[in-house]
Amino acid sequence: MQFIDITYKVTTKGMTSSSEKSILNGISGSAYPGELLALMGPSGSGKTTLLNVLGGRFDQQNIGGLVSYNDKPYSKHLKTRIGFVTQEDVLFPHLTVIETLTYTARLRLPKTLTKQEKEQRAVSMIQELGLERCQGTMIGGSFVRGVSGGERKRVSIGIEIMTNPSLLLLDEPTSSLDSTTALKIVQMLQSIAKAGKTVVTTIHQPSSRLFHRFDKLVVLSRGSLLYFGKASEAMSYFSSIGCSPLLAMNPAEFLLDLANGNMNDISIPSALKEKMKMENSCSEIRSSKPTPTIVYEYLEEAYKTQISVVEKKKLMAPVPLDEEVKLMITCPKREWGLSWWEQYCLLSLRGIKERRHDYFSWLRVTQVLSTAIILGLLWWQSDIHHPKGLQDQVGLLFFIAVFWGFFPVFTAIFTFPQEIAMLSKERESNMYRLSAYFVARTTSDLPLDLILPVLFLVVVYFMAGLRLSAESFFLSVLTVFLCIVAAQGLGLAIGASLMDLKKATTLASVTVMTFMLAGGYFVKKVPNFIAWIRFMSFNYHTYKLLVKVQYQEIMENVNGEEIGSGIKEVSALVAMIIGYRLLAYLSLRRMKLHSST
Numbered sequence: 317m318q319f320i321d322i323t324y325k326v327t328t329k330g331m332t333s334s335s336e337k338s339i340l341n342g343i344s345g346s347a348y349p350g351e352l353l354a355l356m357g358p359s360g361s362g363k364t365t366l367l368n369v370l371g372g373r374f375d376q377q378n379i380g381g382l383v384s385y386n387d388k389p390y391s392k393h394l395k396t397r398i399g400f401v402t403q404e405d406v407l408f409p410h411l412t413v414i415e416t417l418t419y420t421a422r423l424r425l426p427k428t429l430t431k432q433e434k435e436q437r438a439v440s441m442i443q444e445l446g447l448e449r450c451q452g453t454m455i456g457g458s459f460v461r462g463v464s465g466g467e468r469k470r471v472s473i474g475i476e477i478m479t480n481p482s483l484l485l486l487d488e489p490t491s492s493l494d495s496t497t498a499l500k501i502v503q504m505l506q507s508i509a510k511a512g513k514t515v516v517t518t519i520h521q522p523s524s525r526l527f528h529r530f531d532k533l534v535v536l537s538r539g540s541l542l543y544f545g546k547a548s549e550a551m552s553y554f555s556s557i558g559c560s561p562l563l564a565m566n567p568a569e570f571l572l573d574l575a576n577g578n579m580n581d582i583s584i585p586s587a588l589k590e591k592m593k594m595e596n597s598c599s600e601i602r603s604s605k606p607t608p609t610i611v612y613e614y615l616e617e618a619y620k621t622q623i624s625v626v627e628k629k630k631l632m633a634p635v636p637l638d639e640e641v642k643l644m645i646t647c648p649k650r651e652w653g654l655s656w657w658e659q660y661c662l663l664s665l666r667g668i669k670e671r672r673h674d675y676f677s678w679l680r681v682t683q684v685l686s687t688a689i690i691l692g693l694l695w696w697q698s699d700i701h702h703p704k705g706l707q708d709q710v711g712l713l714f715f716i717a718v719f720w721g722f723f724p725v726f727t728a729i730f731t732f733p734q735e736i737a738m739l740s741k742e743r744e745s746n747m748y749r750l751s752a753y754f755v756a757r758t759t760s761d762l763p764l765d766l767i768l769p770v771l772f773l774v775v776v777y778f779m780a781g782l783r784l785s786a787e788s789f790f791l792s793v794l795t796v797f798l799c800i801v802a803a804q805g806l807g808l809a810i811g812a813s814l815m816d817l818k819k820a821t822t823l824a825s826v827t828v829m830t831f832m833l834a835g836g837y838f839v840k841k842v843p844n845f846i847a848w849i850r851f852m853s854f855n856y857h858t859y860k861l862l863v864k865v866q867y868q869e870i871m872e873n874v875n876g877e878e879i880g881s882g883i884k885e886v887s888a889l890v891a892m893i894i895g896y897r898l899l900a901y902l903s904l905r906r907m908k909l910h911s912s913t
């Protein structure tokens with residue numbers, strides 16, 4: 317991989333105007349198979365930005381210069397040959413280490429391998445990563461205790477190297493790890509590079525033991541290049557331009573001091589002294605040290621005149637690649653590791669395993685049961701032959717339509733925004749079809765969604781003395797089930813199209829309230845110009861169906877009224893079930909990848 321004169325600009329929007337901000341200013345360098353390149357620099361110097369540019373993860377229109385992989389520009393097909401480990405580990409907290417790697421192996425490895433061979437690869441990956449002792453432990457997260465930070469990072473690396481990528485990019489893999497664990501991670505990266513891969517990692521503050529393991533180095537400061545070359549030659553380069561440590565120092569610390577413009581314990585070159593003199597003569601405050609700005613300017617200039625021209629010439633020259641390397645970097649056409657159905661089954665199973673703890677939540681069961689009992693007691697054996705009995709019962713039916721239209725919307729809203737980081741990462745590496753994920757994610761919770769309303773209706777139906785016939789009971793359950801699935805659809809669509817929980821819950825509460833008001837109970841005579849809103853309300857259709865199921869016979873026999881079979885309402889609910897889900901799916905398709913990574 318070579319990168320020449322890379323620039324990256326973003327447009328920042330202020331209160332009144334927008335301005336362009338330059339994040340990278342002409343960065344050049346290279347990393348070849350067998351090499352471990354470290355991107356170093358103080359916080360905010362542009363390391364992560366450069367890494368993302370190199371991984372093809374930013375919009376090409378904001379990037380200037382050229383990044384080439386085996387002399388070719390970035391293309392979508394390259395995705396499968398590049399592994400990207402983000403700074404935050406994006407893993408399912410409730411899956412164990414072995415489960416995480418096995419699912420990845422089964423989804424990512426090619427179809428030509430059998431299930432056993434893929435599982436075997438996951439087991440050997442555990443050995444390679446030295447994770448034998450914690451393979452049965454959950455990954456863990458903010459609310460669950462799990463494996464250690466170093467082990468989690470190794471799992472993230474394992475996921476990326478599973479498919480044997482030619483280029484591995486890592487963002488701060490050692491941040492927040494102790495020095496021994498950090499060393500282990502870097503040793504691992506070194507051995508991956510030695511096996512013929514190209515490895516690029518950003519690193520914040522390496523110890524000297526880590527520093528000596530890097531083959532090449534990019535030192536950045538405020539988006540500009542201060543050094544690119546062999547790590548072992550960095551110190552001699554800086555002393556050749558007059559900057560040497562005045563006492564024994566970790567080379568990484570020395571480089572970071574320079575990149576921060578801090579010249580304490582570092583010799584000041586004569587050119588800088590001249591600049592200082594000029595600055596001191598113009599200012600009233602006399603300083604014995606150069607200001608960071610003149611240090612940056614000096615170092616940028618020195619790099620441009622001393623190395624940049626020679627390095628760029630080298631980069632422009634074609635790279636001789638041996639046959640083995642060429643073979644490794646040819647990009648195979650995208651091919652799924654499993655068929656659609658297998659992906660669906662595996663993703664459903666993984667989803668159920670990940671959510672096994674929430675799946676049968678006693679809190680949810682208690683909430684539904686207690687509401688059912690309270691309703692049952694309030695409407696205890698209601699009698700429709702009593703003057704107010706019928707009105708009371710209709711009120712109960714309306715409440716049921718509202719209750720089962722309310723909760724599913726708010727639980728479904730979380731589905732996609734919560735998994736966006738994972739979805740983005742896995743889709744980026746072509747792990748599965750979006751449709752398989754979507755169907756798996758939206759159907760794996762259905763069994764529970766059916767159990768709860770049945771439980772609810774058993775209690776309410778018989779306590780409140782609703783119409784005693786098996787047919788009416790099952791039709792009521794079916795109606796509530798249709799209502800739940802339609803309401804979930806709305807929640808999924810809102811969540812997927814906004815991908816922001818605050819906005820989504822606000823929109824959902826307004827929508828749900830409107831649907832409830834238009835549900836046919838509070839207001840009967842709605843003006844024509846707004847009457848259409850009723851037909852969009854699942855509460856309205858559910859309520860009408862529940863009323864029909866209870867009183868159809870009475871109304872037809874006693875009043876001679878023709879009230880229809882309910883086909884219209886069922887069709888409206890089915891149309892919502894399909895329509896909202898389609899909207900959610902299309903919103904996910906349109907979603908920009910790595911928006912949250």
Ligand SMILES: Nc1ncnc2c1ncn2[C@@H]1O[C@H](COP(=O)(O)OP(=O)(O)OP(=O)(O)O)[C@@H](O)[C@H]1O
Pocket residue numbers: 326328337339357358359360361362363364365366520
């Ligand atoms: N989309 C953006 N809009 C505005 N500024 C941005 C954007 N992306 C990055 N920056 C700015 O660019 C600079 C470089 O950011 P970057 O994340 O690459 O730094 P870094 O060297 O990786 O820092 P750290 O070590 O703290 O992660 C920072 O000042 C950051 O605020």
